[in-house]
Amino acid sequence: MPTHNEDIVLLAHGDGGRLTHELVTGLFLRHLGNRVLEAMTDAAAFPVGEGRMAVTTDSFVIDPPFFPGGDIGKLAVCGTVNDLAVSGAEPRYLTAAFLIEEGFPLADLERVVASMAAACRDAGIEIVAGDTKVVGRGHLDRIFINTTGVGVIPAGVDLGYHRISPGDRILVNGNLGDHGMAVLATREGFGFGDRLVSDCAALHRITGRLLAELEGVKLMRDLTRGGLATSAKEIATSSGVDLWLSETDIPVGAGVKGAAEMLGVDPLYLANEGKFLAVVAPGEAEKALALMRADELGRNARIIGEVKAGAGNVFLKTALGxxxxxxxxxxxPLPRIC
Incomplete structure (x- = not known):
């Protein structure tokens, strides 16, 4: 059955005219509307409070745009919030720019925008500015979203490679590889059922609690593209120390572990969208672990390793010794997972 023009995104939706106005007011503002955005000015003006301001930007091109546990809209919000959160910032505002291929179903666009609105409500933030561009069929794959996040780093928060020293402990807040494997399985139609679900979630509340209650949090990283292994190597190289990880202490769910063994994929290199690594002073590691486990997003948190003097290497103590x-x-190995 042919698709009616009123059911899909048209090039005219991006030309700045009547259809653009209808899309902005009838869809985007209906889901994302707030006092700042509804002013419809060329630039958003908003308070940021005391402290240092943090800004991050990211683009989301995931294939497929809908997957178990989330979609490109939820991912765009959570991914940007998490970049701010692991930098020690309290997320406040987002912008969102949509690049849409002509022919993309309006129902799917509304599903994405509604998902973004729900993720913003859950995170307690607002989208205060945006943009929409529509390109011809074949010029991009369905929908891409670019976001910019603005947050405030409270006074006294100091995270960075310069603070890491031998003896520090390395923690993660839960099972690794869920997002990367869920997206891969959905894209390729592997049929693992509901055992593989993305961990896509906003982490700012759990990271904020760690920073509020502990002085020994040295560094945090969200474990997105390249997974735990790549992030650990980047940390080791940038701080000039060695990281020693224990394979038996690294949490990986049974579904991800089984699928990874079947496909020959290493879970330590799989992307995550609701997991972060924290480097914490040894005297506060156990308290940090307890704080993580008290949060829904940290129920399976573990201490997985230790920082040692070295020259920027990462070593894994395997289960076989x-x-x-x-x-x-x-x-x-996993293109377009975010």
Whole structure:
């Protein structure tokens, strides 16, 4: 059955005229409307409070745009919030720019925008500015979203490679690889059922609690593209120390573990969208672990390793008693996972 023009995004939706106005007011503002956005000015004006301001920007091109546990809209909000959160910032505002292929179903666009609105409500933030561009069929794949996030870093928060020292403990807030494997399974139609669900979630509340109650949080990183192994290597290289990780302490769910073994994929290199690594002073590691486990997003948190003097290497103590060297992700085994 042919698709009616009123059911899909047209090039005219991006030309700045009547259809653009209808799209902005009838769809975007209906879901995302707030005092700042509804002013419809060329630039949003808003308070940021005391402290240092943090700004991050990201683009989301995930394939497929809908997956178990989320979609490109939820991912765009949570991914941007998490970049602010692991930098020590309290997320306040987002902008969102939509690049849409002509022919994209309006029902799917509304589903994405509604998902973004729900994620913003859950995170307690607002989208205060946006843009929409429509391109011809075949010029991009369905829908891409670019976001910018603005947050405030409270006075006294100091995270960075310069603070890491031998003896510090390394923690993660839960099972690794859920997002990357869920997206891969959905894209390729592997049929793992509901065992593989993305961990897409906003982390600012759990990271904020750690920073509010502990002085020994040295660094945090969200474990997105390249997974735990790549992030650990980047941290080791930038701080000039070695990281020693324990394979038996690294949490990986049974579904991800089984699928990874079947497909020959290493879970330590799989992307995550609701997991972060924290480097914490040894005297506060156990308290940090307890704080993580008290949060819904940290129920399976673990201490997975230790910082030692070295020259920027990452070593994995394997379950068989050997030692494995971990390096940056090479190649792109999971393209377009965020």
């Amino acid at each position: 050997g030692t494995k060297y971990l390096d940056l992700l090479a190649g792109a």
